[in-house]
Amino acid sequence: MSKQELLFFFSAFLFCSGLLIAVTKKNAIVVLMGIELMLNAANLNLALFNFQKRGMDGQLLALFIIIVAVCEAAVGIAIILKSYHFYHSSVLDQISDLKEKN
Amino acid sequence: MMQEVILYLFIGFSIMSVLVILLNRNVFYSALALLTCLISLSGIYGLLQAEFLAVTQLLIYAGGVLVLMIFGIMLTNRIAGKSFESKSHNWIPGILVTTSLLVVLVITFQNSSIKATQNELNTGNHIRNVGIELMSTYAAPFEVSGVLLLVCLIGAALTASSFKKSSHE
Numbered sequence: 001m002s003k004q005e006l007l008f009f010f011s012a013f014l015f016c017s018g019l020l021i022a023v024t025k026k027n028a029i030v031v032l033m034g035i036e037l038m039l040n041a042a043n044l045n046l047a048l049f050n051f052q053k054r055g056m057d058g059q060l061l062a063l064f065i066i067i068v069a070v071c072e073a074a075v076g077i078a079i080i081l082k083s084y085h086f087y088h089s090s091v092l093d094q095i096s097d098l099k100e101k102n
Numbered sequence: 103m104m105q106e107v108i109l110y111l112f113i114g115f116s117i118m119s120v121l122v123i124l125l126n127r128n129v130f131y132s133a134l135a136l137l138t139c140l141i142s143l144s145g146i147y148g149l150l151q152a153e154f155l156a157v158t159q160l161l162i163y164a165g166g167v168l169v170l171m172i173f174g175i176m177l178t179n180r181i182a183g184k185s186f187e188s189k190s191h192n193w194i195p196g197i198l199v200t201t202s203l204l205v206v207l208v209i210t211f212q213n214s215s216i217k218a219t220q221n222e223l224n225t226g227n228h229i230r231n232v233g234i235e236l237m238s239t240y241a242a243p244f245e246v247s248g249v250l251l252l253v254c255l256i257g258a259a260l261t262a263s264s265f266k267k268s269s270h271e
Contacts, residue, residue, distance in 0.1 A: 003106065005211075007146070010113050012207040016200040017120045023196040027129055027188035029174050033136050036167065037120065040143055043155070051150040056228075056235045059152050063236075066155075066162055067247045071254035073167045077174040078261040085264070090178040091189075 007048050015041035028080045028090045032073060039069045109149055112142040129175050129188045137168050154232045 014037060021034030043062040050058025084090050087097075115138060122135035144159035236244055 003109065006113070007109075007150075008211055009208065010117075012204055012211070013117070014120065015207075016204040017124060019203065020196050020200045021123055023199070024124075024190045024192050025188055026190060029171060029178065030123070030129055030132055030188055033123065033132060033171065036136070036163075037123075037139070040140065040163075043159075044143060044146065047147050047150045047152045047155055050152060056231050059155050059228075059232055060235055060240050062152070062155050063158060063232075064243055064247055066158060067251065070162055070167060071250055073170060074254055074258040075261065077170055078258040080174060081177060081262050084178040 004048060004052065007044065011041045011044040011048070014038075014044065026091050026093060028083075028092050028095075029077070031092065032076050032080075036069060036073065039065055105149060109146065112145045112149075115139075115142040116146075127188055127190075129179065130172070132188070133168060133171050133175060136171075137164060140164050140168070151228060154229045 018034045018037030018041060021037065022031050023034075025031055025034065043065055046058040046062040046065070048058075050056065050062075080090055083095055087095055089095070119135040119139040119142070123132045123139075126132065126135075140159065140163045144156045144164070147153075147156040147159060
């Protein structure tokens, strides 16, 4: 197995384990971590294809993915903090009301 | 030869830290394991001749996003009592879906023609090339991502701040 094949299988494994983390965990921050892992697996694939071909397109696409991932993490943690103030919990199953109970 | 040993070392480190995130219950340990995973991924980027990407990964993920996540964990978990606990559920459907996705990805890769391409070694200054490309071919996405960062900054600050609805009363 060559180095690039191994890296491709590794990125597939990373994506699948990120999906598994996002599906199975109950804490909202750990779910965000799983999403970050999936984005990183996509980045690894892009860097790998950039290594195989001439040019810089893969690296730049990975750079833009990193920027979008940072925005997503910042807004996601802000939303989690806000919902923690309301529900006093960051467990996703307990965040179930759309409206304040009177 | 030395490069391959380092590559296997990085891959082993990140697989182990991913397993730590999956299997332990402490949210704080998960954040630290994610840190080691991201650092070893940046090492892999460096071995793939993407030096700028490696440094960006270290700066933004290991320096920025992880600190933000640890702040989030500290602020949203009660310190007293059962601290930092995170339960998990849906194990059987999750494992079913992810292993089938993994099988699909591997079979697709085996049947594709991607692996046949041999790498021509990119020589020259990669970081300089990234800068030139970023300012010429990819100038429009660069500007748009700046606007996106500004919007995200304002949105996150406004969402997390605790201003009262004074117009209501």
